[in-house]
Amino acid sequence: MPNILIVEDEAKMQRLLQLSLAEEGYTTRSASDAEQGLRLLRQEKFDLAITDLKLPGMDGLEFLQTVKRTDARIPVILMTAFGTIETAVQAMKAGASDYVLKPFSLEEIKLIIKKELNVLRLQEENRDLREALGKRYQFRNIIARSAKMQEALAVVDRVAPTNSTVLLGGESGVGKDLIARAIHQHSRRSSGPFIKINCAAIPENLLESELFGYEKGAFTGAVSAKPGKFELADKGTIFLDEIGDVPPSIQVKLLRVLQEREFERLGGTKTLKVDVRLVAATNRDLRAALEQGSFREDLYYRLNVVPINIPPLREHKEDIPDLVHLFIERFAGEAGKSVSGITPAAMKKLMEFHWPGNVRELENIIERAVALTSRPQIEESDIRLDLSPSIAPKELTSSGVPFPPEGMTLEQFEDEIIREALRRANGNKSQAARLLGLSRNALRYRLSKIGVADEGEP
Ligand SMILES: Nc1ncnc2c1ncn2[C@@H]1O[C@H](COP(=O)(O)OP(=O)(O)OP(=O)(O)O)[C@@H](O)[C@H]1O
Numbered sequence: 001m002p003n004i005l006i007v008e009d010e011a012k013m014q015r016l017l018q019l020s021l022a023e024e025g026y027t028t029r030s031a032s033d034a035e036q037g038l039r040l041l042r043q044e045k046f047d048l049a050i051t052d053l054k055l056p057g058m059d060g061l062e063f064l065q066t067v068k069r070t071d072a073r074i075p076v077i078l079m080t081a082f083g084t085i086e087t088a089v090q091a092m093k094a095g096a097s098d099y100v101l102k103p104f105s106l107e108e109i110k111l112i113i114k115k116e117l118n119v120l121r122l123q124e125e126n127r128d129l130r131e132a133l134g135k136r137y138q139f140r141n142i143i144a145r146s147a148k149m150q151e152a153l154a155v156v157d158r159v160a161p162t163n164s165t166v167l168l169g170g171e172s173g174v175g176k177d178l179i180a181r182a183i184h185q186h187s188r189r190s191s192g193p194f195i196k197i198n199c200a201a202i203p204e205n206l207l208e209s210e211l212f213g214y215e216k217g218a219f220t221g222a223v224s225a226k227p228g229k230f231e232l233a234d235k236g237t238i239f240l241d242e243i244g245d246v247p248p249s250i251q252v253k254l255l256r257v258l259q260e261r262e263f264e265r266l267g268g269t270k271t272l273k274v275d276v277r278l279v280a281a282t283n284r285d286l287r288a289a290l291e292q293g294s295f296r297e298d299l300y301y302r303l304n305v306v307p308i309n310i311p312p313l314r315e316h317k318e319d320i321p322d323l324v325h326l327f328i329e330r331f332a333g334e335a336g337k338s339v340s341g342i343t344p345a346a347m348k349k350l351m352e353f354h355w356p357g358n359v360r361e362l363e364n365i366i367e368r369a370v371a372l373t374s375r376p377q378i379e380e381s382d383i384r385l386d387l388s389p390s391i392a393p394k395e396l397t398s399s400g401v402p403f404p405p406e407g408m409t410l411e412q413f414e415d416e417i418i419r420e421a422l423r424r425a426n427g428n429k430s431q432a433a434r435l436l437g438l439s440r441n442a443l444r445y446r447l448s449k450i451g452v453a454d455e456g457e458p
């Protein structure tokens with residue numbers, strides 16, 4: 001039974017949270033200020049903490065920072081009054097797992113807590129399982145030798161048979177499509193349809209009718225009725241790709257489908273019920289869209305029930321050799337060529353590249369190499385890496401310093417630089433800190449924020 005710490009000075013609110021969390025089967029302990037909260041944390045084991053931002057004495061932000069300094073693992077959710085969104089952003093940067101703007105519904109906070117506990121439990125279980133059994137997750141056509149991909153697949157394995165909504169995140173070309181299909185194939189709906197729709201590829205005025213269908217005469221040109229993707233996906237899975245690009249007018253309708261599983265066709269009056277499982281994907285930072293107000297918060301929480309983040313290829317280079325062999329086999333077969341391997345020098349070149357286009361880029365490069373070569377082994381000269389992006393002038397500021405690549409936030413850029421420093425220092429944290437001009441503690445803090453575990457060096 002998860003144990004939750006509530007830090008809230010307002011007695012009525014505190015009581016309300018206690019009651020509704022007890023209803024969900026959680027045990028709770030409450031504190032009416034941060035100091036008392038910290039005391040409780042030292043005395044007891046908690047799975048999660050929620051705290052008000054404005055508290056007498058030490059405020060919620062300081063509380064959060066203190067908690068993160070002592071135990072970076074425990075998720076902390078911040079509650080803040082409407083109008084202090086900037087503080088909320090600050091809180092996320094300080095390591096809050098999530099925040100809710102007051103006034104919020106109890107439904108909303110329960111959903112967030114459930115999600116955080118889920119993530120935590122999955123992480124712990126994965127670690128235990130891997131350690132105890134050396135269990136490896138295997139899915140057809142998915143290469144996942146690396147720990148990072150194994151972690152993602154472990155979540156896929158757990159979540160596929162349920163009906164939970166899944167939100168896949170990750171840069172372009174990391175394998176979101178592949179994972180979405182795997183979720184469907186390993187679900188109880190696998191004999192039902194898998195319907196994909198790319199929300200970014202369809203103009204706003206057509207997207208609605210694509211999703212929900214239309215009745216005859218709904219608009220000029222609607223000469224006969226047509227079912228939408230949701231209807232077609234009945235008893236199966238609908239995969240909404242690039243969900244971050246759905247315009248607000250349609251976000252409202254999606255929210256309703258997610259909540260009630262019902263909708264009407266365009267121009268129709270009959271309410272249709274469907275039994276669909278939703279998998280959504282985005283290569284954008286939906287959080288940023290939330291903060292800008294271009295993505296609805298309520299929809300975000302409905303979608304983000306089980307988040308799965310697929311790492312960029314540069315973070316799991318151990319998978320490159322297997323991927324290369326898979327792609328050689330695939331393209332040699334398709335082209336009817338007898339290419340069967342790759343020279344060590346060619347492989348080294350692939351291992352050293354930073355792969356901005358991820359697995360898709362690797363796949364394209366192998367396809368080209370197989371097409372080009374006339375020998376049984378791919379050689380270094382068959383590999384034509386696209387080196388231009390890393391030296392394109394538009395990626396530099398006017399003073400010649402690198403600028404974050406398109407689609408990358410400043411924060412992601414910083415994280416990447418921190419990871420790079422660690423690589424250059426061969427994992428030595430003191431040296432990495434020196435490279436960055438940070439104190440060791442400051443580096444350690446930032447690493448814990450981006451989920452790089454401290455291996456407990458002295
Ligand atoms: N782990 C993997 N094992 C084998 N093939 C992979 C893996 N990851 C990706 N691929 C292959 O790489 C290509 C790109 O993957 P996919 O289309 O799933 O990426 P994506 O994340 O959906 O990209 P985008 O954001 O551009 O839509 C596909 O051909 C896919 O089969």
Ligand SMILES: [Mg+2]
Nearest residue numbers: 173176177241
């Ligand atoms: Mg895709």
